[in-house]
Amino acid sequence: MPAPKLPEKRWSIDLEKTIQEAHYANGELYNRRYAFRPGSGKELFVIDTPPPYPSGTWHIGAVAQYSMIDVIARSQRLLGKEVFFPWGVDRNGINIEFTVEKNTKRKMKTYDRDEFLNLCETTIEAFTQAMRNTARRVGLSCDFDREYLTDAPDYRSVTQSIFVELFKKGDIIEDLRPNIYDPVEGxxxxxxxxxxxxxxxxxxxxxxxxxxxxxxxxxxxxxxxxxxxxxxxxxxxxxxxxxxxxxxxxxxxxxxxxxxxxxxxxxxxxxxxxxxxxxxxxxxxxxxxxxxxxxxxxxxxxxxxxxxxxxxxxxxxxxxxxxxxxxxxxxxxxxxxxxxxxxxxxxxxxxxxxxxxxxxxxLLKEWYVRQTHIQDRIRELIDSISFHPPRNRQFLLDWMDNISIDWPISRRRWYHTEIPIWYSEDETQVIVPPSGTYVQPWKEAPPEGSRVLDRATRKDLGSFEALKEDLGEVSGEEKVFDTWMDSSNSNLFVSGYLNHPEVFERAFPTALRPQGKEIVRTWLYYTLLKSTLVLDKPGFQHVWIDGLGMDPWGRKMSKSLGNGIDADSVLECGAGGRTGSWKIKGPDGSVSLRANKIGSECFRLWKACDAQVGDDFQINPEEIEKKYFGVLTKLFNVARFASQFEVPKTLDETPEGLAPEDRWILAEFQRTMNEVRLGWEQLDIYTATQALKTFGTGLLPSHYLEMVKSRLYDDDQGAAWTLHRIVRDFMSAFSPVCPFFTHHISSTVYGTSAVEVDAFPEAPLPDIGPGTAEGKRLCDLSNPLQEFNGRTWGAKKDAGLSLNQPIGGIQIPEELSELSATLTRMHHLE
RNA sequence: GGGCUCGUGGUCUAGGGGUUAUGACGUCGCCUUCACAUGGCGAAGAUCGCCGGUUCAAUUCCGGCCGAGCCCA
Incomplete structure (x- = not known):
């Protein structure tokens, strides 16, 4: 008997880290697996990922959500789609301004504007790097080479171009309206x-x-x-x-x-x-x-x-x-x-x-996006969007019911996208830049190609170059946009709007918007508003709304409560012998939590099968480890056991003359795989993962493996083929949840990586597939079979016999007669 | 204060108008069993938040209350 091809006795965090580091180290290989290739000929699936805001630490709940977006990205690749899973970072906004003010103990408006912007950029870059590292540690398969930053010129120019377009159409207006104002900060x-x-x-x-x-x-x-x-x-x-x-x-x-x-x-x-x-x-x-x-x-x-x-x-x-x-x-x-x-x-x-x-x-003169006039049209358009879970559509509709005023979009801050407009000396005319140009009107003159418009009627009066002399001293707008003005065109940006029209045509409406439910009224709503105003189209095909990560008692994690759990410490827990320990404040005082190993695979598996999408989820590291690390061990051992038997060369050709128990487990496997495929197709991570877990830790090891052990030891080709075919295809179907785990097993045992599979595994025996009479008949054997095995094991225990000792007086039930040969051998029945 | 969502054994969770309500973790008992003690077998543990209504029948549908969460005032 050859030694197992998987030498490691068990799955471990150190093994995980080694595999993971190798995965990200080879850029060429990484891109071959995960980069977006719009010209591949496959159906496009563009994900409008939520660009995280770097602020030092990344909330563990958000990281958990993000890992599920990765599961979707990977499962869509498995289904044969050309997936764009972008990596974006949201860096505009007041938070970073506050951080810089705090660090330097100086107020923003005491700085030169350029100097302050440079400080913000340097500071946020350091935070951004920490975030990139966490993204890899949790196993994200984003197209990191196409990273986009919302404070970069290419992103900001899209925001500005959309502003100009909507201004020309009259959907963005200036008005004198009441605003909340801090007189001290100005x-x-x-x-x-x-x-x-x-x-x-x-x-x-x-x-x-x-x-x-x-x-x-x-x-x-x-x-x-x-x-x-x-x-x-x-x-x-x-x-x-x-x-x-x-x-x-x-x-x-x-x-x-x-x-x-x-x-x-x-x-x-x-x-x-x-x-x-x-x-x-x-x-x-x-x-x-x-x-x-x-x-x-x-x-x-x-x-x-x-x-x-x-x-x-x-x-x-x-x-x-x-x-x-x-x-x-x-x-x-x-x-x-x-x-x-x-x-x-x-x-x-x-x-x-x-x-x-x-x-x-x-009362201040500010800029507004008009929105009250278009609510009915937005409603019509979002009818065609699928929500996951469906009930979370209600969050959006309820919010829309409450909208009674326009959206104020101008701010008197600095580290944001500038409002791209200049005013003539007499203030009756305005100058706007050409599409696709990023401008900073507070320090620059209008660029070449700018147009002059009448401020009140928005009528185009001619080019800036031609009319320059008549405008007097031109002054640039000093105000900036609300950051949601930037965030609300993320879907347009990642789908190629303005920059890649040929991709945009195929990619829009963007396939998927995944996000947390707490920002439905902002990010989701504003994005749909934009899609309606700019294109009169729904922004997405699917919207996937997850719940929030809560502390182990179901309370929101917050600094003031002292109940936060750091994402990096959970993911690193176990690596290099590190023990995870967290002292957090529970409802009745301080509580210590401990875990010995979690890492990305266990963490992702937990999130995938512990909570339905859309529900808030409690994060307790102790529980994550206890409930799910054992599942990985079990699956690893099944694969390790299989790996000691030679892999048949013709794994893709179903051999003749399979034994009844092989046909039975294949019928069960095909039923499971069908459920998994449907789960991946419907973005239903929970169902797909549960099906895999139940099969992989239940029927397969406890019953099938025990039944065919002796055949395997006797070099039976049918048993070896069945087991390897199942393990290989199982790893492919499971790869979206645990990419490094399945990659390691599949490439070691089968020489092909599960993360590169780009078609969902085919059923080896369609004639006993789900929905066929024979398939149903075989699956119906499972209950009596499990009962019989349990009963027999119990009988041996009662008789004080070890499991490999013979036992007499056990009757195989009539309904299991086709399995009687294998059951007799398995239990040593006399 | 308002709107919405949720409320199933100690914990997490499935389900759904009708025979003993799913699974996992934990607990307890037994078992070194030759892939796996990071394992196996078994047991206990739930008036399906509370109160009304609809129904032959509700944990499931409806209403109210209580609790948790999100968002908004």
């Missing part, structure tokens, strides 16, 4: 950057007078905003104030350049139990004010300027800071005798996340 900020802090504030009751002399009391924490009051409202069901509705009241403080009277109306947003139950609505004290102004169609007043000071309309308060103005307003009201009462109270004040500065809502 920038608009996103909703996501606002947090609430409890502060002590004074709630003052102020006396107002109606035209007819009736007095009423309004409670407010912001008396300085009286000058921006547009309307006074009461709740429609508040009996106390019904008679006031329709009357006019006079502002209790002096103002400048506006009417001193406002109407009293009703509005359901009023909290009747708060203060007096009458509300003054100012532009803009808070988000509710914004909503009421919009609903009632009122004209806002600008009470606060960009420096955070009161404007002229504040009359005696103008020029003061908001805080000073508030004190002065209270003093003035007291002098007038209109201050009825003052109470100190705790209030949640919205502040900017970083500076903890109270934010103001002020």
């Amino acid at each position: 920038t608009t900020i996103a909703d996501a950057e606002v947090e609430r802090l409890p502060r002590k504030t004074k709630l003052v009751d102020v006396r107002w007078r109606c035209e007819d002399g009736e007095e009423l009391v309004i409670s407010t924490t912001r008396p300085e905003m009286i000058c921006a009051c547009g309307v006074v409202v009461v709740h429609p069901e508040d009996e106390r104030y019904r008679h006031l509705v329709g009357k006019t009241v006079t502002l209790p403080l002096q103002t400048e350049g506006r009417s001193t009277k406002v109407k009293i109306l009703e509005h359901p947003s009023v909290k009747s139990e708060f203060g007096s139950g009458i509300l003054m609505v100012c532009s803009f004290g808070d988000q509710n004010d914004v909503a009421v102004f919009r609903e009632l169609g009122l004209n806002p007043h600008q009470a606060i300027d960009l420096a955070g000071n009161m404007t002229d309309i504040a009359g005696p308060l103008s020029g003061m800071s908001v805080i000073e103005a508030r004190k002065e307003a209270i003093a003035l009201l007291e002098q007038q005798g209109d201050l009825v009462n003052v109470v100190e109270r705790e209030q949640e004040v919205p502040v900017s996340e970083r500076g903890k500065n109270p934010v103001e809502i002020i």
Whole structure:
């Protein structure tokens, strides 16, 4: 008997690391396996991978999700598709600006803009490298040579070109609208950057007078905003104030350049139990004010300027800071005798996340993508997209139901894509660059090929070169885009939009958008919005939405909770004798978790068969190891056992005269493989992996192997052929989940790598395939067979016999009569 | 506070209007068994979150509540 071709006694993390390093070291071989070759003639399958944002560590939940995207990429290759699995890195945004500010203890706007951008780029590059390493450690088969960075000119030029196109079409507009603004940092900020802090504030009751002399009391924490009051409202069901509705009241403080009277109306947003139950609505004290102004169609007043000071309309308060103005307003009201009462109270004040500065809502001229007019069309288009799991489509539809305003896309930050536009001296004309050019208007003049448009009508007036003289001094836009403006064309970019039109034609709608459910309302929605506005097409064929990685108790992992688990330590756990240990905070104090070996193969196997896509999943390294490392060991040993028998030369030709047990296991195998193929086709990782695991750790080793052992030792060709055919094809079908594991086994035993297989293995015996009567009959033997084997093993145990000792008095059931010869030999029945 | 999703043995999970509710891990008992003790065999363990409704029948469908999560206020 020859020695096993697999010399290692078991699968190990060190073996995994060696194989993995070799896998990535040979660039030519790597590209032959995984690079995108649009000219191959195969059907294209482009994946719009989520470009991770480098911030130091990569969240283990995101890495787990990413490894499943890799499973999809590899399974589609296995099904014969030409897969583009791009590797992109999202590097634009406020995070890296904050990191640089923190590292250098200097605020962005104290820097020269170019100098600051260079600092950001250097800093993010270091983080990016760490991410590239983790990507390889978890086994991603991305086309790393085509790495794209969202802060690189080729990516940013696509964002800018789309902006110009949509601007020309009228889908992007400029407007003066309320925005959240941090007066200390001097920038608009996103909703996501606002947090609430409890502060002590004074709630003052102020006396107002109606035209007819009736007095009423309004409670407010912001008396300085009286000058921006547009309307006074009461709740429609508040009996106390019904008679006031329709009357006019006079502002209790002096103002400048506006009417001193406002109407009293009703509005359901009023909290009747708060203060007096009458509300003054100012532009803009808070988000509710914004909503009421919009609903009632009122004209806002600008009470606060960009420096955070009161404007002229504040009359005696103008020029003061908001805080000073508030004190002065209270003093003035007291002098007038209109201050009825003052109470100190705790209030949640919205502040900017970083500076903890109270934010103001002020009117600013910003850029917007129009979206409310196109919702119905987006809905129509997304009808044709398959969602995985289907129920997660609802996240998107629900979000779309809530959309009532346009998308503000301009920011007063720096490390983002610039808004590509210049203004003529009189501001009536604008200059936009030609498609495909990346521009930085804050420091550059319009490039050759730029066009001049009328700012209001967007009519093309001619080329910049021709009209240059008439434009006066041209000034470049200083603002930049919201980062979602970049992220929302990732699918267009990876599918070849603008850069590779011949690929784009075949690749769009992009085959797959895989992502987490927490960014459905941003990344997914904005992408679909863009696809609709730019191309009037659905952005994707499939959208695959996974849940979030949670801690072992089902809580979100966060720095503040202290329950984070580092992805690299899980993947490296076991390598070079490293033991994984994690001290994390559980609900009842600190908990220590330990694992001796995990690595990429075990980690991927766990994620593939422990949770259905779309559900949140708990990450417990101890459990990952306990539940799944044994599966790898089992499968490895099956292959190792098989590898001691010579591989038949004609593995692809089914021999004649297979024994009944060979036909039985092949029928079961074909049934399994059919389920696996369907799973891969339907992006159903869970079902495919479960089917493989169940077969590979159950029927195959425990029953078939035991039945044919003696035949194998006797050099039976049919048994050897059956076992090798199954092991080889099993490794191919399993390679998407555990690429290095299956690569090692298949290339060692069969001389061909499972990761290079580009057609799903064919069934060796179609006449006993799933759906055939004979196939069903053979599979129906499995239950009685397992029962019989179990019973016989049990009987030996009860009789105190070892398994290779003979036993008498055991009857083989009638239904298993065709297997009686092999069962008699297997159990040594007398 | 609002919308949505989820809630199955200690843990994770399958399933689905109808005979004893799937599997895995863990636990317990037994077994060195010649590929694998990182193994094998067996046992215990679930009123399918709670309360109502529809139905001949509900864990499965509907409503409410409670709990968890996401997103938004």
